[in-house]
Amino acid sequence: MQIGVETARAVENKRIFVVDDDEIIRAALQFMLHDEYETHEVTSLAEAFTKSETMKPDLVILSEQVVKAAGLPVLAEIPQKMPGAKTLVVVDSLQNGFGKEAQAAGAHGYFVKPLTVEFVRQKVDVLLGRRQGVSIPLTIIG
Template identity: 55%
Template sequence: MQIGVETAKAVDQRRVFVVDEDEITRAALQFMLHDEIETHELATPEEAYEKGVEWLKPDVVLLGVSFLKARGTELIGELGARFPGVRILIVTDKSDETIAVEAMKAGAHGAVVKPLTLEGVRKKVDTILGRGGAAPLVQLSMVK
């Protein structure tokens, strides 16, 4: 079933990995996104690394905050090293926003705060990908 899908987005060649320990959260995010973008749900970062072979690298990783609680914000750098150019969004409860902020300081690109809504999740992913009218995100480096 496709809910409010724009054709241009449905044929987009980019992909999202949803990496969360919580099976319900993974399934909900996959359901919300799969009509507009290729979406894969994975239980661990290691599953993502295995799936992310050369031809299947993600453009966005939606990472459950529980992994940051267990492994620390170093995981953000590890994901970036494994998937160069990937955008990372932290999926978090309001009570864990402090950890999400620390992850953003470590290089994550934003957060998706529960409760999850179809419109909110799609808008956040569209924004992070620079599509749907949102200005493209450009990584700037400092020039000396």
Template identity: 50%
Template structure:
């Protein structure tokens, strides 16, 4: 178990797909989240659809803004239809906020604006998963 990771989160059976064409952003998000939730890095939505066949469906998708710029807001509906019940967060730069706002209007559930920090990313994912309340810390005692 990692230090600073709540036990209830570490055993959570939900998963996150990070879909971004920027390898550094994917790796950073996966690193920030992997201690508390099953996290998968994927380069394209099509790779996510393939991985999501059968049982490996995501509960949250962190979607790089570049895909909305390339494919338009219909991608939000496509993700929602491929992964029913998924929560979609758009990952963007401050300068991309107008595109992100359009994505929100199309059905995305939120946005994460860079620079990304460990605390902000974990808090946003926890909130979108309904894990907003902090769990009590596990008390360890020494047996005599």
């Protein structure tokens, strides 16, 4: 068990796959979440699908680039290959509208860069049922 983690949260053992070809973003998200979640850095969707055969994720966080390379239909494919897994997409900007496109294609939500520890943890906690949702105006996160 990690220091400073509530026992109830440690026992839940929620698993997150962070799928991004950018090592820095993967490491940053892993760092933001690892103290309360079992977080795995994964370099590709193919690797995530393979890993999910032995380790079922509760959440898959994908970069905009990974989703664009695979195509938006992959967001509907993920729940079929990883039953019960939710998806979040990390988008570069609100202006390009990709976050909303990703949600329409099946993602459960999205983060907008630059990422902050507080917002990432809050969004993940809400999605995984650890806290009630709080509405944050887009002007604050954008």
